[in-house]
Amino acid sequence: DAGVTQSPTHLIKTRGQQVTLRCSPKSGHDTVSWYQQALGQGPQFIFQYYEEEERQRGNFPDRFSGHQFPNYSSELNVNALLLGDSALYLCASRRTVNTGELFFGEGSRLTVL
Amino acid sequence: AQTVTQSQPEMSVQEAETVTLSCTYDTSENNYYLFWYKQPPSRQMILVIRQEAYKQQNATENRFSVNFQKAAKSFSLKISDSQLGDTAMYFCAFVDSNYQLIWGAGTKLIIKP
Numbered sequence: 001d002a003g004v005t006q007s008p009t010h011l012i013k014t015r016g017q018q019v020t021l022r023c024s025p026k027s028g029h030d031t032v033s034w035y036q037q038a039l040g041q042g043p044q045f046i047f048q049y050y051e052e053e054e055r056q057r058g059n060f061p062d063r064f065s066g067h068q069f070p071n072y073s074s075e076l077n078v079n080a081l082l083l084g085d086s087a088l089y090l091c092a093s094r095r096t097v098n099t100g101e102l103f104f105g106e107g108s109r110l111t112v113l
Numbered sequence: 114a115q116t117v118t119q120s121q122p123e124m125s126v127q128e129a130e131t132v133t134l135s136c137t138y139d140t141s142e143n144n145y146y147l148f149w150y151k152q153p154p155s156r157q158m159i160l161v162i163r164q165e166a167y168k169q170q171n172a173t174e175n176r177f178s179v180n181f182q183k184a185a186k187s188f189s190l191k192i193s194d195s196q197l198g199d200t201a202m203y204f205c206a207f208v209d210s211n212y213q214l215i216w217g218a219g220t221k222l223i224i225k226p
Contacts, residue, residue, distance in 0.1 A: 031212075033212075033213075033214075035214070040219075041218060041219070042117075042204050042206075042216035042217055042218050042219050043158075043204075043214070043216050044216070045213045045214060045215070048212065048213065056211045056212065056213055058213065088156060090158060092158075092214075102148075102160070102208075102214065103160075104150075104157055104158035104159075105157070106155065106156050106157040107156045107157070109156075
């Protein structure tokens with residue numbers, strides 16, 4: 001049983017570019033959330049998707065957008081990249097009915113030059 | 114605003130010793146979950162232990178146990194018989210009624226041989 005998988009694992013972009021990160025949830029999970037973790041800090045909640053809709057959103061600008069597909073997989077898009085967007089982006093999945101079982105992927109390390 | 118505070122940026126103990134990591138949080142909610150996650154250099158967040166706020170009994174998982182003081186809003190993690198593989202960043206987290214995880218800044222734990 002595959003856990004949460006994320007791609008790519010590492011990528012480098014330049015300021016102003018756009019990036020798409022992908023996440024496949026654990027089998028049986030229908031809710032996906034995204035977190036940004038800057039170096040040396042705890043993760044910050046970006047948003048959460050359920051039934052292909054954004055359900056909750058953290059304090060992130062509109063440059064951060066997402067999508068959830070019918071198979072529950074999800075994408076995180078960031079437009080007009082800034083140096084400060086350099087971080088580890090973590091995807092987590094759970095069953096909607098089970099608040100306490102959150103599983104994480106290994107993350108995508110984004111570096112913006 | 115709901116917050117999680119970890120006051121120990123770094124701790125270091127000898128192998129086989131017991132270590133306690135502290136965490137305090139602030140919320141006006143009555144029912145919630147608290148978690149301790151471990152993040153080794155491999156980056157993946159691994160759930161160590163969780164506590165449901167309505168349960169008075171402290172959660173335990175093998176060598177890991179918590180001291181949950183609801184009135185004081187304190188949630189410390191005790192690691193007994195520490196092992197080299199316990200070396201990692203440890204994050205305390207709280208899930209709110211919107212199912213967003215609120216994270217502390219983390220404690221870097223080093224187990225010395």
